[in-house]
Amino acid sequence: MRFPTESLLSPRPVVCAVVAALSALSLPAWAAQPFVLKDIRVEGLQRTEAGTVFAVLPFRIGDTYTEDKGATALRALFATGLFKDVRLEVEDQSVIVVVEERPIIASVDFSGAREFDRDTLLKALKSIGVGEGQPFDKAQADRAEQELKRQYLTRSLYGAEVVTTVTPVERNRVNVTFAVNEGGVARIADIRITGNEAFSESTLRSELDLTTGGWLTWYTKSDRYSRAKLNADLETLRAYYLNRGYLEFNVESTQVAISPDKQNISITVNVKEGQRYLVTGVKLSGDFLGKDEEFKSLVSIRPGEAYRAEDVANTQRAFIERYGEFGFAFARAETVPQIDRDTGRVMVMINGDPGRRVYVRRINVSGNTKTRDEVIRREFRQFESAWYDSRRIKLSRDRVDRLGYFADVDVETNEVTGTLDQVDLTVNVKEKPTGSLLVGANFSSAEKLSFSASIKQENVFGSGNYLGIEFNTSRYSRTYVLSTVDPYFTNDGISRSLDLYYRTNKPLNSQGESYELVTPGASVRFGVPFSDYDTVFLGVGVERTEIRSSANLPENYERYRYVYGDKSTSVPLTLGWQRDGRDSALVPTDGRYQRLNVEWGVAGDTRYLRNNYQLQQYFPLSKRFTLGLNAEVGWGVGLNGRTYPIFKNFYGGGLGTVRAFDQNSLGPIDVTNAYIGGNRRINVNAELYVPFPGAGNDRTLRLFGYTDAGNVWGEGQSMADTKDNPIRVSAGIGLSWISPVGPLKLSWGTPLRYARTDRIQRFQFQIGTAF
Incomplete structure (x- = not known):
């Protein structure tokens, strides 16, 4: 508090105290005598409610003021962060x-x-209490500048400078502008690893x-330094x-x-390799619920081979998951290497x-800003209210992830306070765009641009629920499809799909397009x-x-x-x-x-059976x-003695079948030189994905080499006929890029085995985006 003399003040007596200042100056305290408060008044408020001030005061009317x-009141008022200055004045047993x-x-x-972008910077400042509607002072301006510089450090912009301009406006408000000079990006010029002997x-x-x-x-920005990236790389080195x-x-x-x-920037990493160890054996100790043989079968550590931390971690994880299947949510499996x-x-x-064994009391859902809880x-x-089961929890997490609605899905296990046998599960999700706009284009000498x-x-x-509209238009075909899917048409999880479609098709014909x-059609399907x-x-x-038709x-x-x-x-x-069972629908590696589909024409003017089976397998080499x-x-x-409907024929060539051949150009050709497809088709494709030169470990940009083989056969044609209608084979290279506007795939190839009547299409691409 302040202690001015009466001659320097207004006629009313004033008592102000600052305990810290008095202690520092070692001055004798001229303290107000205790008295019973008759009134408390607040002066100087513009926006803050008086109740906010009264709420933090340690005294009320009728209390004895000391x-x-x-001093406690002053500290409490300053701690609110709302006031630039505060003082207490005492007058006639009242405090002002x-x-x-x-x-x-x-x-x-x-x-x-x-x-x-502006939103990212605003969010960073808001995290430290700087934002529209927040109180402002010089200390906050300094913190804001430091936070902005810290953001730029994460992008290797070490020379970034920030200058704050504060412009007063009416009603005791200010406009705050941060002028940023980003400077140049600091790039990694050299990475040295010393102490290594076993590996170059x-x-x-x-x-x-x-x-x-x-x-x-x-593109990869892998030459931009950040401490987080370096720490991750050190862990990668350690794991190696x-x-x-x-x-x-x-x-x-x-x-x-x-x-x-x-x-x-130059980075030097000094390592100490130590010696290489071979595993002589694995011993189990502790309580394995009387299922020792089951747990032994989960051990992936192999005696006689080099020690692998990954195998040890996998074994620990498998033990904990097996404990969890029996309701033990907090099981531990500790490994102790005896060297x-x-x-x-x-x-x-x-x-x-x-x-201890526990059961699940409650399951909470968090982070779903759009998707309903029930979904x-x-x-x-x-x-x-069932026993905790780690297998079911993992399966549940995977099922939520496979919905495709979320960028991230995580399940937390939390103990329930005051109990020993209950836990709560919290499903944390992060929404992602679930709409997609797919655009594709092909160019060939036959169809030109489609x-x-x-x-x-x-x-x-x-x-x-799913809703989709698709259309395809080219010189020879047009398709329009409206589809809806209700994945839980019944409470038991039976799905229902409705499709309306309209297709027009002009098979490739060298004599015209007349x-x-x-x-047109409609269908309903249940899953x-x-x-x-x-x-x-x-x-x-x-x-x-x-x-x-009118001719040809x-x-x-x-x-x-x-x-x-x-x-x-x-x-x-x-x-x-x-x-x-793929690990990713977008960039699968394992x-x-x-997929199997059987179509049986049971009524109408046609009687037929049409089957299609597809198998994809990915191997992480x-x-x-x-x-x-x-x-x-x-x-x-x-x-029933009827001809297989010609409009149900399979076609081959082009995207999804045998690349480097024109779309739908494989198979039988009739006397008018029209490509008519056939009732049998085989496609086999192999793709080897490799890193793009200079992209490092970035999986969003990869090169691939491919080999395709396949053909289409009509009724009466032998699939073993390798002379008149051989299996077509092609090979080529391509680029796969998860670009900012969506997945992009380019391919260029050449036919290795073909017939004289084949039409060649060497270059193809497809691109999609999300909204």
Whole structure:
């Protein structure tokens, strides 16, 4: 408090106390005598409610006022952060609280900021209490400048400068503008690893995500230093050694030096490899619930081989998951390596402790700003008030993730306060765009430029339902499709799909384009989940196919029209099965995908059976190399003595079948030189994905080499005929890029085995985006 004399003050007596100042100056305290408060008044308020002041005062009317209470009041008022200055005045057994409010931020703006968008910077400032509607002072301006500089440091902009301009406006408000001079990006000029003997420096550097400058680092930004990236790389280096037997490997130190102009960075990593250890055996100790043999079967550590930290971690994880299947949510599996340095051997001891068994009290959902809770909850196989089961929880997490609505899905296990046998689960999700706009284009000498597009929303209004509109237009075909899917048409998880479509097709014909097939139709399909991984589809549809022609109709179409007329009505029943075990639908590196579809024409003008089976398998050859295999087989036959409908033929060539050949140009050709397709088709594709030169470990940009083989056969043709209708083979290279506007795939190839009548299409591309 302040202690001015009466001669320097207004006529009313004033008592102000600042305890800290008095203590520092060691002046005798002229303290107000305690008295009973008759009144408390507040002066100087502009925006703050008086109740905010009264709420923090340590005294009320009728209380005895003392000097200590006055000092406590001052500290409490300053602690609110709302006031620039506060003083207490005492008059006639009343206390007057005089305040000077801090200005409020009316607006925050940035100039010169190009590396970050405005919302990102506003969010960073808000995290430290600087934002519109917040009190402002010089200390906050300093904190804001430091926070902005810290943001730029994460992008290797070490020379960034920030200047704050504060402009007062009416009603004690201010506009705050941050002028940013970003400077140049500091790039990594050199990365050195010292102390390594077992592996070359170039081998170790290839494991790191950080790199020196290269011709593609403008895209990967891998030559921009950040402490977080370096720490991640050090862990990668540590894992590399620990998985090759170097149990005592250690990063001794790291030095990061920046040039005087803050443009170049040098990194030196000093390592100590230690010796390489071989595993002599694995011993288990502790409580394994009387299932010791089951737990032994989960051990992936192999005696006689080099110590691998990854195998140890996998074993621990498998033990904990197995404990969790029996309700032990807080089980532990601790490994203790017993090292013999003289022989370079290690015995791995694993101690298991199940802890206590618990059940799940409640399952909470967090982070779903769009998707409804029920859409997430209905995917859960772990139920409330049931014993904790880690297998079911993992399955539930995977099912929520496979919905495709979320960028990240995580399940937290939290103990319930006051109990020993209950836990709560919290499902944390991060929403992502679930709509997609797909645009494709092809160019060939036959069809020239063709386009395809689709607009899809996987999660309409957060309901989990699908709505899609697709169209394809080219010189020879047009397709329009409207589809809806309700994945939980029934409470048991049976899905329902509705499709309306309209297709026109002009088969490739060298004599003209004066005929076409027109097929409107509709179908309904139900999906029945037979397991957590398998779904069987049952459906029925109705469609009418019209052969429109004035001239140049291919001979087989002419024959079909002569027997069955211009219009044919079909009522197909469909039976399908699907299983997707890929690790990613966008950039798969491991796993298998299978799909089977059977179509049976049971009524109308046609009787036929049409089958199609597809198998995809991905093999992770290494961290950077992936081999993908795809095989597809189609087969159709007419029933009840009727001809197989020509408009149900399979076609081959182009995207999705055998690349480097023109779209739908493989298979039989009739006497009019029209490509008519066939009732049998085989496609086999192999793709080897490799890193793009200069892209390091970035999986969003990869090169691939491919080999395709396949063909189409008509009725009466032998699939073993390698002379007149051989299997077509092509090979080529391509680029796969998860670009800012969506997945992009380019390919260029050449036919290796072909026939004289084939049409060649060497270049193809497809691009999509999300909204």
